[in-house]
Amino acid sequence: MPCRRALSKTKKAHIDAEFQEEWVTIAANRYTEEQQSGKKKLKGVRAICKEVEKECYEKTGTSIKLPKSTVSDRASGKPSIRDFNAEKRWLQADEEEEVIDFAINAALRGFQLNH
Structure with missing residues (x-):
């Protein structure tokens, strides 16, 4: 049985960044769906970010702040810096x-x- 050890600060930051990236992806997908829905009054990036932040808090109990520019970039197809560096x-x-x-x-x- 492997011994259990505390996570390093770097590993904790990595886990937090993955969590944040997951919710940014959710928000970007919602924003893309909203733009393609054909409704007369579309929600903006800010409104969708607020909805996703609220949903994240309700589901996980963790409060996050989604950067609007990052969500907009993901929706337009720009890769995250993590994906770019992973290559x-x-x-x-x-x-x-x-x-x-x-x-x-x-x-x-x-x-x-x-x-």
Whole structure:
């Protein structure tokens, strides 16, 4: 059974960013649907962001602030900076986890990684 350890600040920030990105995507999809609906009076980005922020709080109990410009950019097809930077990685996420697990296991056994 693997031992349980506290998350680092970087990992916590990564989890928070993924959570935020998920809700930005939801808002961008709603905004796109609204623009394509053909209604006479369309909701703007601000109104949709407020609705999604409220929905997020009701569902998860976490209050977030969605940037209107980011939601608008996603709706227009611009990739997130996380997606853009992910294309430039040397290792995929699963490969990174494998390397990290190996390093931790080696350290727990007393092997030095400088040989």
